[in-house]
Amino acid sequence: MPTSMREIAKLAGVSSATVSRVINGSNLVTEDTSRRVRKIIQDMNFVPNSSAIHLKKGKSRIYGIIIPDLTNPFFTELVKIFEELLVENERELLLANTDFHSSRTQTSLRRMLLRRVDGVVLLTSELETGLLQSLVQNGIPVVTADHYRTARGVSDILVDFAPGMSQLVAYLKELGHRQVGFIAGTAGLVTSRVRMQSFLDAIVKQGLSSREGWIVEGNYRIDGGSVAMDKILSQPEIPTAVVAANDLTAIGALRTAHQRNLRIPEDISIAGCDDIPMADIVFPPLTTLRISRREYAQMLFEALRAAEEDFAKAGQLFHVPTSLVVRQSTGPAPARAPSVATT
Amino acid sequence: MPTSMREIAKLAGVSSATVSRVINGSNLVTEDTSRRVRKIIQDMNFVPNSSAIHLKKGKSRIYGIIIPDLTNPFFTELVKIFEELLVENERELLLANTDFHSSRTQTSLRRMLLRRVDGVVLLTSELETGLLQSLVQNGIPVVTADHYRTARGVSDILVDFAPGMSQLVAYLKELGHRQVGFIAGTAGLVTSRVRMQSFLDAIVKQGLSSREGWIVEGNYRIDGGSVAMDKILSQPEIPTAVVAANDLTAIGALRTAHQRNLRIPEDISIAGCDDIPMADIVFPPLTTLRISRREYAQMLFEALRAAEEDFAKAGQLFHVPTSLVVRQSTGPAPARAPSVATT
DNA sequence: CTGAAAGCGCTAACAA
DNA sequence: TTGTTAGCGCTTTCAG
Numbered sequence: 001m002p003t004s005m006r007e008i009a010k011l012a013g014v015s016s017a018t019v020s021r022v023i024n025g026s027n028l029v030t031e032d033t034s035r036r037v038r039k040i041i042q043d044m045n046f047v048p049n050s051s052a053i054h055l056k057k058g059k060s061r062i063y064g065i066i067i068p069d070l071t072n073p074f075f076t077e078l079v080k081i082f083e084e085l086l087v088e089n090e091r092e093l094l095l096a097n098t099d100f101h102s103s104r105t106q107t108s109l110r111r112m113l114l115r116r117v118d119g120v121v122l123l124t125s126e127l128e129t130g131l132l133q134s135l136v137q138n139g140i141p142v143v144t145a146d147h148y149r150t151a152r153g154v155s156d157i158l159v160d161f162a163p164g165m166s167q168l169v170a171y172l173k174e175l176g177h178r179q180v181g182f183i184a185g186t187a188g189l190v191t192s193r194v195r196m197q198s199f200l201d202a203i204v205k206q207g208l209s210s211r212e213g214w215i216v217e218g219n220y221r222i223d224g225g226s227v228a229m230d231k232i233l234s235q236p237e238i239p240t241a242v243v244a245a246n247d248l249t250a251i252g253a254l255r256t257a258h259q260r261n262l263r264i265p266e267d268i269s270i271a272g273c274d275d276i277p278m279a280d281i282v283f284p285p286l287t288t289l290r291i292s293r294r295e296y297a298q299m300l301f302e303a304l305r306a307a308e309e310d311f312a313k314a315g316q317l318f319h320v321p322t323s324l325v326v327r328q329s330t331g332p333a334p335a336r337a338p339s340v341a342t343t
Numbered sequence: 344m345p346t347s348m349r350e351i352a353k354l355a356g357v358s359s360a361t362v363s364r365v366i367n368g369s370n371l372v373t374e375d376t377s378r379r380v381r382k383i384i385q386d387m388n389f390v391p392n393s394s395a396i397h398l399k400k401g402k403s404r405i406y407g408i409i410i411p412d413l414t415n416p417f418f419t420e421l422v423k424i425f426e427e428l429l430v431e432n433e434r435e436l437l438l439a440n441t442d443f444h445s446s447r448t449q450t451s452l453r454r455m456l457l458r459r460v461d462g463v464v465l466l467t468s469e470l471e472t473g474l475l476q477s478l479v480q481n482g483i484p485v486v487t488a489d490h491y492r493t494a495r496g497v498s499d500i501l502v503d504f505a506p507g508m509s510q511l512v513a514y515l516k517e518l519g520h521r522q523v524g525f526i527a528g529t530a531g532l533v534t535s536r537v538r539m540q541s542f543l544d545a546i547v548k549q550g551l552s553s554r555e556g557w558i559v560e561g562n563y564r565i566d567g568g569s570v571a572m573d574k575i576l577s578q579p580e581i582p583t584a585v586v587a588a589n590d591l592t593a594i595g596a597l598r599t600a601h602q603r604n605l606r607i608p609e610d611i612s613i614a615g616c617d618d619i620p621m622a623d624i625v626f627p628p629l630t631t632l633r634i635s636r637r638e639y640a641q642m643l644f645e646a647l648r649a650a651e652e653d654f655a656k657a658g659q660l661f662h663v664p665t666s667l668v669v670r671q672s673t674g675p676a677p678a679r680a681p682s683v684a685t686t
Numbered sequence: 687c688t689g690a691a692a693g694c695g696c697t698a699a700c701a702a
Numbered sequence: 703t704t705g706t707t708a709g710c711g712c713t714t715t716c717a718g
Contacts, residue, residue: 002456002459002481002482004694004695004696005695005696006695006696014704014705015704015705015706016695016696016697016705017696017697017698017704017705017706017707018703018704018705020696020697020698021697021703021704024697028703028704029703029704030703030704033703033704045477045480047453047456047457048457048695048696049398049457049459049694049695049696050457050458050459051394051395051397051398051403051458051459051694051695051696052394052398052694052695052696052697052710053695053696053697054394054696054710055392055394055395055398055694055695055696055709055710055711055712056695056696056697056698056709056710057696057697057710058710060394070419070422070423070426071416071419071420071423071620073414073416076413076414076419077414079413079438080413080414080440083413083438083439083440084440087439087447087450087454092437092454092458093437093438094435094436094437095422095426095436095438096426096430097423097426097427107430110390111430111435113345113390114390114391114392114393115393115394115435116345116392116393116394134388138345139345222620222624251624255624258626277414277565278621278624281565281594281598281621281625282624282625282626283601283625283626347710347711347712348711348712349711349712357688357689358688358689358690359689359711359712359713360688360689360690360691360712360713360714361687361688361689362712363712363713363714364687364688364713367713371687371688372687372688373687373688376687376688391711391712392710392711392712394710394711394712395694395710395711395712395713396711396712396713397694397712398693398694398695398696398710398711398712399693399694399711399712399713399714400694400712400713401694
């Protein structure tokens with residue numbers, strides 16, 4: 001049903017090659033013919049078929065992005081900015097959400113292969129080596145997140161958690177906190193390990209203390225944060241501050257603390273990571289370790305674009321900085337451990 | 344770089360036609376050859392090129408979705424569910440976010456045309472007639488939201504606000520509220536008009552009252568809700584309850600009310616629309632008019648799929664029901680108007 | 687049951 | 703400066 005180049009050519013009384021040249025701004029066309037052709041294109045409001053272009057040129061001008069949780073505002077924002085970048089650069093976005101199911105990561109990769117995307121952003125941490133292989137083998141550059149390793153065709157972006165955590169913990173120490181808990185991410189993920197390790201290192205470095213029962217696993221979501229906080233608050237002694245692996249987790253913790261009638265930050269301080277917009281909306285507004293989405297998205301894009309020019313260029317390591325954002329969920333450590341109401 | 348059908352054919356000692364037949368499950372192939380071919384396909388992990396298929400068949404198996412604000416959790420969830428539906432049905436999603444800029448709606452539609460999508464979900468309300476035309480003219484079915492009109496190739500999904508609002512207002516009346524304010528959506532949008540009108544109708548029907556200064560324009564975002572609430576609270580007399588055109592707006596209103604030291608719901612009740620996950624997380628949890636995302640997404644998909652079978656089938660009208668979700672942001676009306684602290 | 691061949695809409699080398 | 707032609711990877715008649 002849509003118009004083809006040949007029809008435009010016929011209408012303009014030229015060959016389709018000429019129409020192609022006009023569209024692609026070749027200077028081997030008379031201004032006169034060019035104008036005539038453009039007029040027809042306008043009138044018919046003709047748009048070339050990208051699949052044909054793809055087939056011919058071998059480039060789809062599509063990048064794929066595979067994310068674990070579209071509901072997490074951090075990823076949403078990232079996708080939003082990334083899509084903007086792509087549109088500015090005349091590329092398209094193929095979005096795949098896995099909901100943390102590794103089987104869906106598999107499907108998603110197949111979709112990417114099918115559509116012959118020019119690059120893949122892989123934000124799910126559960127990476128089976130075989131999957132990456134099939135992409136690289138097809139010459140499709142990949143950029144991963146917090147994978148802590150690169151390879152031919154595979155770049156990695158890693159969030160500089162260590163210095164950020166160090167800063168956050170130092171800040172807590174300044175407020176008088178000595179006993180700090182941590183709610184981790186989903187067990188088994190590389191990022192979870194990294195965030196936890198950064199926290200532990202910072203604690204040691206600052207000479208503070210934590211303990212087994214104060215370090216609980218979460219799932220990067222609100223519900224996980226709630227449950228984890230419940231566990232921490234059920235300990236015979238509780239910390240004066242709790243750091244969470246991301247903001248959603250921290251928000252869940254906040255919620256549980258409220259339910260237990262703890263005042264924040266008077267009774268206990270809570271901090272998160274990411275700085276999602278929600279962090280500034282919950283009560284009290286959340287102190288958090290901000291990860292710049294714009295820089296992040298930009299690096300993702302740069303990594304893929306560089307690889308397109310030269311496949312060997314993939315395999316770089318990028319760093320995203322973090323910055324401490326102090327809000328009202330953290331405050332001076334209470335003089336003594338508060339009593340916790342049991343729900 | 345990726346393998347082509349011809350190579351598979353060569354390796355299997357058959358023609359590419361046979362390979363094609365095997366892949367598409369034709370029964371005109373011996374079980375024997377079929378097995379042999381499938382083996383090679385496995386080994387090479389060959390995936391056919393969808394652009395070539397598209398070119399041949401004239402169907403891209405891509406649906407496009409154009410949304411105004413990817414940051415709004417309502418849309419995020421909708422996109423998420425819609426994407427799931429598409430994957431289940433072996434289709435792809437082309438995502439475009441306009442950030443409320445109508446110029447970007449234009450660009451997005453062009454992108455859809457370029458990729459020859461099989462259908463477009465248009466969730467931005469600022470519809471210029473010409474744009475829809477160009478899609479229909481290309482035989483691309485469209486489904487809009489709250490556009491309140493259908494046309495050849497253009498279906499519409501509308502949220503049944505009237506009964507929902509009626510229910511919500513009746514509920515407020517039961518709580519003793521007589522004076523109710525409203526924070527509308529962005530001026531000029533059809534949905535804003537509809538939501539506002541549903542509210543006004545309900546107010547009249549229930550015999551309650553509202554007034555000029557209590558009906559303020561918002562922008563469907565948190566900041567707009569804050570500003571609007573500020574205006575309402577600056578009136579000489581303030582309502583005992585405020586309904587917002589969506590949850591983000593209501594959350595903004597909540598925030599302003601907090602800042603003015605109003606207790607919710609003791610001093611003033613606040614309700615929203617949508618029932619985004621955040622509604623249950625803010626303090627106090629928000630009473631809201633829930634719109635089922637799953638049903639919504641399903642209708643979007645059905646509308647497009649029906650149109651694919653028969654273009655004339657597009658042009659249907661669908662209805663999404665709403666349901667009242669009562670939480671803690673609404674309560675009995677205060678005996679007298681509370682005093683408002685000026686910030 | 688299988689293969690040869692044409693053609694989807696475009697681009698790029700080559701000819702004119 | 704323009705047109706002719708081949709071919710990107712696939713599907714689908716039509717022959718065999």
